[in-house]
Amino acid sequence: MDEIKASGTEHEVIDPVKPSMAGTVGISDEILAQMSERIPNFTETMERAHRASEFEHNLTNLEAVKLYPKAIASSFLISLSIIMEGYDTSLLGSFYAYPTFAKKFGIPMGDGTYQVTSAWQSGLQNGTQVGQIMGLMVAGLIADRIGYKKTMLGAMVLLCGFIFLMFFAQSVGMLFAAEMLCGLPWGAFQTLSVTFAADVSPTVLRPYLTAYVNMCWVTGQFISIGVLRGLLHRTDEWGWRIPYAVQWVWPVPIMVGILFVPESPWWLVRHNRLDEAKQSLLRLTTRKNSQYDPDDAIAMMVVTNMQEQLSRDGVSYWDCFRGPNLRRTEIACAAWMCQVLTGIWYGGNITYFLQQQGFDADQSFNFGLGLNALAFLATLGSWFVMRWVGRRRLYLCGTAMMLATLLIVGFMGIPTANAGISYASAAMLMLFVLSYDLTVGPVCYALVSEIPSTRLRIKTAVLARNAYNITTIGANFLNPPILNPTAWNLRGKGGFIWSGFNLVCLVWIYFRLPEPSGRTSSELDVLFENKISARKFKKTKVDTFRSVAMHEH
Secondary structure, eight states, X not given: OHHHHTTOSSSEEEOSSSOOXXXXXXXXHHHHHHHHHHSTTHHHHHHHHHHHHHHHHXXXXXHHHHHOHHHHHHHHHHHTHHHHHHHHHHHHHHHTTOHHHHHHHSEEOSSSOEEOOHHHHHHHHHHHHHHHHHHHHHHHHHHHHHOHHHHHHHHHHHHHHHHHHHHTOOSHHHHHHHHHHHHHHHHHHHHHHHHHHHHHSOTTTHHHHHXXXXXXXXXXXXXXXXXXXXXXXXXXXXXXXXXXXXXXXXXHHHHHHHTTSOOOHHHHHHTTOHHHHHHHHHHHOXXXXXXXXXXXXXXXXXXXXXXHHHHSOOOSTGGGGSTHHHHHHHHHHHHHHHHIIIIIHHHTOHHHHHHHXXXXXXXXXXXXXXXXXXXXXXXXHHHHHHHHXXXXXXXXXXXXXXXXXXXXXXXXXXXXXXXXXXXXXHHHHHHHHXXXXXXXXXXXXXHHHHSSOSTXXXXXXXXXXXXXXXXXXXXXXXXXXXXXXXXXXXGGGHHHHHHHHHHHHHHHHHHHOOOOTTOOHHHHHHHHHTTOOGGGTTTEEEOHHHHHHHHHO
């Protein structure tokens, strides 16, 4: 440790074996003794784990891409399931501004147009959220028992059947039931896509693969707007049935691909199937890097799993609220809630917003297409920005930018609407979405996958996504009356309401959100065990495996 301390004063060093001179504590001697009893060839395993940790820290982006192409492809394939959720979520919101859908499921307004009532707008969207909440809880339990692959395949089969109910819906009540049932498999996709990406990727690739989940969401939204724009002038029932039928395009090819995807090596290690875990790693990597040793990687997983197992017994949902895991659960939940509370339900609903500002259907859907293209490019840009700026700073800057944009839109909503104000509001909302998809949107997925312990990653992600879904239910009750002409009809002034929630998020981010960038799972365990404050996470240095190996010698 003296060598490490002498290397500089920029980082505070934590010895995870015993208290440091500054009084920082780490792994207790009792737990260390138990690890030495339970792990065969303890010293050799620790040395292997240390080599694997050093290898991950020294791995460049290019080297990681060359070493893990199969892991990247597997993660990309699993994440494609999110396209369907993003597609329907955007589809439902855009349908409220879609003439044939409004005529089928809405009420006449007296001027020849139709509107889905504010109550049913909230009800339809919340039906989806209720389904997702139930699907998430069940998927978390099932995936821990039978693995990612079988859970994903089962969810895909269910979705294929539930889409029939959407396609043949005859009333708004039937559509509500269909949305709720489809929410069950969508809930499974939400948690499994991001946790699988974290499980199969090295530290350096984790932000890219997890942020790709957000890109799939944006891609689904972009496709839905494009489909609706192409069918906008159809006046028959196929104008709204065809968009629902498009959802059948995705499940079959994804299911075929999943059959060839290896199971998560972390899941296999947690179930003590070490030989299978090694085979999974060999299938996820190539042997182009002579320094990579799959046995070292398995050793790091074994040590990390044992460290977490001895520090925090159990892998139930209740364990997510015990000890250091309580803080980790809070961060994951709040980070995902910020996606809603920063105002995206208001700022991202530009198609319906612009129609209430006086735009016709063609103009509003054209803006929607442009907005989703911009969101896609912003998400792609976040891959490069996240690597150098970090998660915490992006969350802070993005939320502050969105707060300023909401206030500007709110002030522009005070005078009577005219063409100039409408176009200015549209421009500000495009800036809002750009800020969101460059920062909070994709970065959230990296945070939710990195912050939890590996043993509780799936269940913490389930709780976090359900916190998001519950927040979304509130947003679904709040946002439609803000924009709907049959309710509050606040239009631009709704920016003031959402700016209040945004400000709460900004304060929480500053005091509670840590910087996990570049940390291995074991290092994050030590940081949370030692209760390092959010603002000191980045500057605190951890050297877990070396110190444990030195202690053993």
